[in-house]
Amino acid sequence: xxxxxxxxxxxxxxxxxxxxxxxxxxxxxxxxxxxxxxxxxxxxxxxxxxxxxxxxxxxxxxxxxxxxxxxxxxxxxxxxxxxxxxxxxx
Amino acid sequence: xxxxxxxxxxxxxxxxxxxxxxxxxxxxxxxxxxxxxxxxxxxxxxxxxxxxxxxxxxxxxxxxxxxxxxxxxxxxxxxxxxxxxxxxxx
Amino acid sequence: xxxxxxxxxxxxxxxxxxxxxxxxxxxxxxxxxxxxxxxxxxxxxxxxxxxxxxxxxxxxxxxxxxxxxxxxxxxxxxxxxxxxxxxxxx
Amino acid sequence: xxxxxxxxxxxxxxxxxxxxxxxxxxxxxxxxxxxxxxxxxxxxxxxxxxxxxxxxxxxxxxxxxxxxxxxxxxxxxxxxxxxxxxxxxx
Numbered sequence: 001x002x003x004x005x006x007x008x009x010x011x012x013x014x015x016x017x018x019x020x021x022x023x024x025x026x027x028x029x030x031x032x033x034x035x036x037x038x039x040x041x042x043x044x045x046x047x048x049x050x051x052x053x054x055x056x057x058x059x060x061x062x063x064x065x066x067x068x069x070x071x072x073x074x075x076x077x078x079x080x081x082x083x084x085x086x087x088x089x090x
Numbered sequence: 091x092x093x094x095x096x097x098x099x100x101x102x103x104x105x106x107x108x109x110x111x112x113x114x115x116x117x118x119x120x121x122x123x124x125x126x127x128x129x130x131x132x133x134x135x136x137x138x139x140x141x142x143x144x145x146x147x148x149x150x151x152x153x154x155x156x157x158x159x160x161x162x163x164x165x166x167x168x169x170x171x172x173x174x175x176x177x178x179x180x
Numbered sequence: 181x182x183x184x185x186x187x188x189x190x191x192x193x194x195x196x197x198x199x200x201x202x203x204x205x206x207x208x209x210x211x212x213x214x215x216x217x218x219x220x221x222x223x224x225x226x227x228x229x230x231x232x233x234x235x236x237x238x239x240x241x242x243x244x245x246x247x248x249x250x251x252x253x254x255x256x257x258x259x260x261x262x263x264x265x266x267x268x269x270x
Numbered sequence: 271x272x273x274x275x276x277x278x279x280x281x282x283x284x285x286x287x288x289x290x291x292x293x294x295x296x297x298x299x300x301x302x303x304x305x306x307x308x309x310x311x312x313x314x315x316x317x318x319x320x321x322x323x324x325x326x327x328x329x330x331x332x333x334x335x336x337x338x339x340x341x342x343x344x345x346x347x348x349x350x351x352x353x354x355x356x357x358x359x360x
Contacts, residue, residue, distance in 0.1 A: 001091065001149035002156065011193075011226040013261070018177075021267050021288030021345045044224040046191040046261055051225075054155075058148050059091035065144075065174050066092065075175040075291045079349055081193070081226055081259070084155050085165040087108075087201050101283075101316040103351070108201030111255045111357050134314040136281040136351055141315075165201045169259055171283070171316055171349070177291050181271065181329035182336065198357075234335075238328050239271035245324075245354050246272065255355040264335050265345040267288075 006054040009083045013047035014064055017075040026073065030064040047079070054084075096144040099173045103137035104154055107165040116163065120154040137169070144174075186234040189263045193227035194244055197255040206253065210244045227259070234264075276324040279353045283317035284334055287345040296343065300334040317349070324354075 012034075016026045031048070034041050037060040039052040050057050065076055102124075106116045121138070124131050127150040129142035140147050155166055192214075196206045211228070214221050217240040219232040230237050245256055282304075286296045301318070304311050307330040309322040320327050335346055 001145060001152055004156065006152065006155060009225060011224075013191075015285060015287065015347060017285065017287065017293070018291030019288075021265065023287070042225065044191075045189060045222065045229040045231075046263065049225040054152055055091060058152075061172075062091055062096065062144055062148075065096060065172070066094065069174065069176050074177040076173070077285055078170075078172040079261070080168075080170040080172060082151075082155070082168040082170060083166070083226065084159065085201065086159050087164040099315060101314075103281075105195060105197065105257055107195065107197065107203070108199075111198030111355065113197070132315065134281075135279060135312065135319040135321075136353065139315040167195060169351070173316065175291065181325060181332055184336065186332065186335060234332055235271060238332075241352075242271055242276065242324055242328075245276060245352070246274065249354065249356050254357040256353070258350075258352040260348075260350040260352060262331075262335070262348040262350060263346070264339065266339050267344040 001055060001058075003055070006084055008052070008054050008057060010050040010057050011047050011081040012050055012061060013079045014068070015077045015079075016068060016073040017077055019073045026068060029071070030068065033063050033067055034060050054082075057082075091145060091148075093145070096174055098142070098144050098147060100140040100147050101137050101171040102140055102151060103169045104158070105167045105169075106158060106163045107167055109163045116158060119161070120158065123153050123157055124150050144172075147172075181235060181238075183235070186264055188232070188234050188237060190230040190237050191227050191261040192230055192241060193259045194248070195257045195259075196248060196253040197257055199253045206248060209251070210248065213243050213247055214240050234262075237262075271325060271328075273325070276354055278322070278324050278327055280320040280327050281317050281351040282320055282331060283349045284338070285347045285349075286338060286343045287347055289343045296338060299337065299341070303333050303337055304330050324352075327352075
């Protein structure tokens, strides 16, 4: 992945599959991971808005997958929106 | 981003905003970028299925944003699904 | 569409394509439409959380498409998440 | 929901939550439901492309939720893209 900075706004939803119907504990663990990164984070009902550099955002999302698999979640489906613009600051 | 391998299946849709209603030319340019990476790629009506390693997939998606901005597209919105599993091979 | 009630939580993002890079005016018009329906609505950075009955939610989303096309937006891409559950109230 | 026709292309992905990690059986049941409607349907690796009238498409998606809940799936998360345009035929 290129080292170039690219400021993005993202919307991140991670769904553990086969880990029961209660997802809140998993989501909470994932939020703790996101907070370790240099990102602006705002939770909403169906996901998390993330603002920061592309590489930092995607490193955080990858770590969520890695940690949740480590804790035994067999299957994960992430839905991610990534918005970038060059006309003016987001 | 961690160097660890993580095999994923992705679904990638990129939407140029403010670049007219005809998106096919932009999508074609993006496909050419994806083909340079070590990825398995299959187009469908509303996006592209991508199979490969996490870092490779996300490097390809980032390069699409970089190249399209270079060509003058002011704003981009990507919708990305990322599926990973550890119970068996996808 | 069946008349049966189904309570859902939705996440709705509508993107006008070919209507310039500034989307805020279009989004504001769409919010006004949503407010006419019997729905619980909360905006976030990249979309709108909507809570209500399936038919009501989808009627609202359809009206957004209809009204924005009437106002001249040539092309629209909606991204919609729909969550339903029967284990307990959402 | 208005009775007006609106031709759309959709991308539909339904995820049963808490129903194990193997989703193929559920997806197959859902495909059978979609086939009963007057829709053009093409499966891909991470979802189903659907072409048809707005009301018909959304009736089909609702019936998938209804039938899967009837069969005991406690929680469902659908990801749906809806594309409409008035500049020319899709």
